[in-house]
Amino acid sequence: MIQVTINGAPVSVKPETTILQAARQAGITIPTLCFLEKNDPLGACRVCMVEVEGAKTLMAACATPCADKMVIHTNTRRVRQARKQVVELLLSEHDGNCQLCDRSEDCELRNLAADLGVRDITYQGAKAAPLMDTSTPALTRDNSKCIKCRRCVTVCSSVQGIGALFPQGRGFSTVIGPAFTRKLDGVACVQCGQCAAVCPVGAISEHSAIEDVWRMLDDKTKTVVVQTAPAIRAALGEAFGLPPGTRVTGKMVSALRQLGFHAVFDTNFTADLTILEEGTELLTRLKTALVEEKKVALPMFTSCSPGWIKFAEYYYPQFLPNLSTCKSPQQMFGALAKTYYAKKIDRKPEEMVVVSVMPCTAKKFESQRPEMNASGVRDVDYVLTTRELARMIREAGIDFNALPDGEMDSPLGLSSGAADIFANTGGVMEAALRTAYEIVTGRELPVDNLHVKAIEGLEGVKEAALTIKGTVPEWSFLEGVELRVAVSHGLGNTRRLLERIKNGEATYHFVEVMTCPGGCIGGGGQPRFTDDSVRLKRIAGIYAEDEGKKLRKSHQNQQVLDLYAQFLGTPLGHTSHELLHTHYTERKTD
């Protein structure tokens, strides 16, 4: 251990701890606008300056490792002035129309300027060029607000392994963006929005659908229904001052009703449906491989996460036959809302408007894919992120925290705990195992409280194996089979896993992939800022939601069973095939 002194107090840290980490360990705040945990420090923003006794200049705390007997001061006149000056310089280039910026409520630069007591910008000069990129359905980028901290560059290349963004040019005229400042729709971007999730300012945000949704809610000729993804109920509260992981399902339902939606439904419902379709698909593939001994694409990959789908289409087209043909729960919902539900309320698909609330920006892209019109019109019309819903709730003047708990509407509102856990890494797999094991053996998944511990948590790639014993006659060909599964989250981790599978170093039957670190609870559309401590709290909230339900297995969801009895027939049947399944397209990269 290394002994350092920070602000007069002794702190004992492990070797290679940076000053920033040591200070955090000691409960001392050092501001930073560029640091991202678990990634190499960049030292780009210069607001984490501290004074180290014996050093000539101030040091960047994020990039300076502690040395034994180092004496560090984080609160001296020199430090405060330096930080203030850096923030003033950043502000001097920054488009500072805070009152018009959608980031104003939680902008890190604005908050830091307030914390440091910046009251005047001494430096006047040219502002960053107002280059706007609204080329994708998912994201908008505004160079005039960019402070060149490069968090987006780090997350896109190091965490997601894509590298769509990099500084172009040099000096004052540097622009962070795709090659030669092209627009995002011209490059292999999966639109996951992790760049927006880490942006400290309003330079990268979702492409907003708020105005469109208000317009639809005002249109008396339309029936506007809303679906809510599992991950938002453990995060939406953060936008109203509640701690991460606070479960606000009931308040969210009440808020959506007050906003004027005709019916408030749950994407969880189609998550349960996904388990039945995808589980059946997996068992069918296994049957083809083991009984008919025919060649079939295994492992099967989950297909709920649209960023992952686009990633596979760009970078791993050889695995496209391995992707489950199931649409994501969002798209299944859209297709059913405009057919099954529309028929029930005697409306035509074109009179229906389906709005989604998603923790995700890639869902905006997914809803606009040309093949997503199984109902004859676009199945999902508008996608709001969790952040956008929070803005609408504020705009409507709703006192969110004072709302009573509401209940989801029927017939697309009931869901199991298995659907809740779609929100986090490992959840889809656990939900699938809860159902598949029971279908095959007639018995409950033999794990404590239905949780498959090996695939929970924030480890990048997780694995589990389960030997199937005591099968019912129909599935006897699976007797004694060791079912091997893997779970990855974050596309960088996924790339490593895919390479191992490609090279024959690992074999699985079923693999869950979620685009964002932590799964949907860490999605690009969630309240900012998301780090691992926030991810873990949201995951805990989601598991609590699951455990709080009597119904914890998808195949026991009565509304889903009714749907099959009244409308769909059987999983993978003709209607399912028409409405709930899809195909994928190879895409060219640079």
Add this chain to the structure above:
Amino acid sequence: MSDTTGNCCCGNCSLTEAQIIEELEPMLQEYASKPGGVIPALQIAQTRLGYLPEEVIKRIAHLFGKPYSEVAGVVTFYSFFSTVPRGTYLIRVCLGTACYVRGGNELLQALKHKLGIDVGETTADRLFSLGVGRCFGACGMAPVLMVNDDLHQRVKATKVGEILESYRAQAATQAEKEAVKA
């Protein structure tokens, strides 16, 4: 990509751009295995082609296993690299501190005026391209400009016309020689 000839640095061979790119491949591959090889690879490609076409930058990114955005970031960071075809003569005006205070910017303005092009552009006859440099290490002779590898020292804005004429003459002589050979 254009199928123009005579882009090679030697100025007198008639390989097409595509042929040059094909010839470059083994050299680029060799650099791909070396750490820090991106910049030398770009330099070689630019020396042979006179500029860096998109196709070549993408090829280098692919060979080095780096995102296209990152290699493009390197290309746009260094003023030495150009993504537009360059003229036979690349004029680079030094705007380093010493040259700047001794009239470097006036030289640049005069050249822009005479050539009718801006920095980073090439004349319609593809004879001259204009660029700026940040110190060629000849501060004692400021202001300086370079035309390809020739250094011109203590240049006056009024004299840039003469310099241009001398290269036009050189190019004409070269063309005549070529014609005779043919």
